[in-house]
Amino acid sequence: MSGMKTATPPTTSGRGRWEARVLEPALAKAPERSGPFTTVSGRDVRRLYTADDVPGFDYETNLADPGRFPYTRGIHETGYRGKLWTMRQFAGFGTPEETNARYKELLEAGGTGLSVAFDLPTLMGRDPDHPLSLGEVGKCGVSISSLADMERLFDGISLADVTTSMTINSPASMIFAMYLVVAEKQGADWGRLSGTIQNDILKEFIAQKEYIYPPRPSMRLITDVFAFCADQVPRWNTISVSGYHIREAGATALQELAFTLRDGIEYVQWGIDAGLDVDRFVPRISFFFNAHNDFFEEIAKYRAARRIWSEVMRDRFGARDERSLKLRFHTQTAGVSLTAQQPYNNVVRTAIQALAAVLGGTQSLHTNSLDEALALPTKEAVTIALRTQQVIAYESGVTSSVDPLGGSYYVESLTRDMRDGAYGYFETIDRMGGMVAAIEHGYPQREVAESAYKFQQAVEKKDKVIVGVNDFVADREEPIPTLYIDESVAERQLARLDRVRRDRDGGRVGRALDQLRETAAGTGNTMEPLLECVRAYATVGEMCDALRDVWGEWEEEPVI
Amino acid sequence: MNKIRVIVAKPGLDGHDRGAKVIARALRDAGMEVIYTGLRQTPEQIVAAALQEDADVVGLSILSGAHMHVCPRVVELLRDKGLDHVLVVVGGIIPDVDIPKLRAAGVSGIFLPGSPMQEIIDFIKANAQPRLERV
Numbered sequence: 001m002s003g004m005k006t007a008t009p010p011t012t013s014g015r016g017r018w019e020a021r022v023l024e025p026a027l028a029k030a031p032e033r034s035g036p037f038t039t040v041s042g043r044d045v046r047r048l049y050t051a052d053d054v055p056g057f058d059y060e061t062n063l064a065d066p067g068r069f070p071y072t073r074g075i076h077e078t079g080y081r082g083k084l085w086t087m088r089q090f091a092g093f094g095t096p097e098e099t100n101a102r103y104k105e106l107l108e109a110g111g112t113g114l115s116v117a118f119d120l121p122t123l124m125g126r127d128p129d130h131p132l133s134l135g136e137v138g139k140c141g142v143s144i145s146s147l148a149d150m151e152r153l154f155d156g157i158s159l160a161d162v163t164t165s166m167t168i169n170s171p172a173s174m175i176f177a178m179y180l181v182v183a184e185k186q187g188a189d190w191g192r193l194s195g196t197i198q199n200d201i202l203k204e205f206i207a208q209k210e211y212i213y214p215p216r217p218s219m220r221l222i223t224d225v226f227a228f229c230a231d232q233v234p235r236w237n238t239i240s241v242s243g244y245h246i247r248e249a250g251a252t253a254l255q256e257l258a259f260t261l262r263d264g265i266e267y268v269q270w271g272i273d274a275g276l277d278v279d280r281f282v283p284r285i286s287f288f289f290n291a292h293n294d295f296f297e298e299i300a301k302y303r304a305a306r307r308i309w310s311e312v313m314r315d316r317f318g319a320r321d322e323r324s325l326k327l328r329f330h331t332q333t334a335g336v337s338l339t340a341q342q343p344y345n346n347v348v349r350t351a352i353q354a355l356a357a358v359l360g361g362t363q364s365l366h367t368n369s370l371d372e373a374l375a376l377p378t379k380e381a382v383t384i385a386l387r388t389q390q391v392i393a394y395e396s397g398v399t400s401s402v403d404p405l406g407g408s409y410y411v412e413s414l415t416r417d418m419r420d421g422a423y424g425y426f427e428t429i430d431r432m433g434g435m436v437a438a439i440e441h442g443y444p445q446r447e448v449a450e451s452a453y454k455f456q457q458a459v460e461k462k463d464k465v466i467v468g469v470n471d472f473v474a475d476r477e478e479p480i481p482t483l484y485i486d487e488s489v490a491e492r493q494l495a496r497l498d499r500v501r502r503d504r505d506g507g508r509v510g511r512a513l514d515q516l517r518e519t520a521a522g523t524g525n526t527m528e529p530l531l532e533c534v535r536a537y538a539t540v541g542e543m544c545d546a547l548r549d550v551w552g553e554w555e556e557e558p559v560i
Numbered sequence: 561m562n563k564i565r566v567i568v569a570k571p572g573l574d575g576h577d578r579g580a581k582v583i584a585r586a587l588r589d590a591g592m593e594v595i596y597t598g599l600r601q602t603p604e605q606i607v608a609a610a611l612q613e614d615a616d617v618v619g620l621s622i623l624s625g626a627h628m629h630v631c632p633r634v635v636e637l638l639r640d641k642g643l644d645h646v647l648v649v650v651g652g653i654i655p656d657v658d659i660p661k662l663r664a665a666g667v668s669g670i671f672l673p674g675s676p677m678q679e680i681i682d683f684i685k686a687n688a689q690p691r692l693e694r695v
Contacts, residue, residue, distance in 0.1 A: 415673055
């Protein structure tokens, strides 16, 4: 411990003297590049960071040793020396059978967790035969309509032995109920199941826009899952509060951090308001961040996130359980940073981003594939992406020491600025009455759109260089092989849906859906009627429609 | 000077509207009149908006792979309404193999990821026929 304290920056610095005596003459001889020297988020970066940039830096309050409050240096005492991060590659396309085969390949290649990508009809709570599903079935993920699809998705995979992350939001509780019923049929004890549902509706309103119901009933579905899991699926991560999509939609690193953590605060507040004890459900809240190109800014973001969460849980909500204070997070490299031009360069971008996530202490990581600006990835591209993580884990040496950048003047200064900036956003949002109210006013949506436009302008002016796109452009490019999903997927899924509807007990389905409507109109927990709907082979579309009947749908005001 | 009127639409189920919103603003800043329809518009709704707004251009943003369903349908409905003069452009993730098919279906401009805003603006200015020029 005392050894680590030598990381504390000294309190005096000779920057002023150095600037006058050394820098000025050097600049006179050889001027700097014209810049601008800013992060990818547009934040100014100094030429040199010294102790002057972290005034009043105190090791115990700013950092503390790993595994100790406020967890800036990490939630684990031993960092990655104990356990490496989970290499979790998000995958899903076409039919459940095709995706099932990809999962088995990933597990054989040394992947250590599954991560399910659903197609747009599933994400929007529509069956494959709905008019809006035309042309979308199986395109961006796997098509799941009823328990029959879910059984095929996990065929031959023991749910008691894998951890599964499912990227599903508006219909999260329906899909989760399907997972639980598949586990039940496999004979797996719910108490032993481990995994995550994204279940984060606030970032849908802010960024990804895959919402169905208005914000308030949507929040109720989520607190119902909190309560249900606290009782029955205690090892399940009930929500993955996500900055990833907020960042992809154009937010800066600071906005990603601030809106995500403020979303987290909102969920905790709503859980408490629903009558839950803070330490009963907060330990199962996890986070999901982006890893963008700006290496140090990203590392600072993760470190600040851990510190802020522990402070807020302790001071704002009075959490006592250590697990409530420790922010655990998944990271995905930035899809938005990938270029369609010279796609092999994306391997390099992804490696840099992944390294930032690891140096920031991520618990799990998805690395994007080089072809993802063009299509869903091929098997070969996915393998390189996974190998990128393995090279970092086993060859780079960065996993041997905990928080190796701790004490860097630059990183500590950035971490502090991130924290202060996030608290500034919290104040603004608190004044608006919380995140749900802020969303209803369109505040975070406008902030993100504004940043997206500013970034695009910087690219157009070449203030920001994107290699292969606005500079270092190739005259001619050879196309690379890509995955093409054809319409046969839709045909097969439609045929299966017909069969499910013919074979099931229609009376039981109708009764289950009626019960769901009744519970939704009252105050009971929606998970129980949803489980019965799933067991009766009700479809995602039918379950979501039942709730649409009760709660209506959300439409946002289009603003540019 | 007659301003070019553009409908920017986001058809299909996908909600990733960063591109649609950025291009809508860029076209507006370039002096065009822009109407952004918002999310999840059907081809019928998009064409109805084009008719109602007397649009010169319909710009579609599609990332989800639904372009082969959506784009030809929009062109067909425009023709049915006698709006043959409306320029149809699409931006998004479009596999190479689909590009000739979309052109054959009547989509004039196809812009892939990384396309500079200026290129899109120039294309529209060069190819749209504002109302006063059509008689």
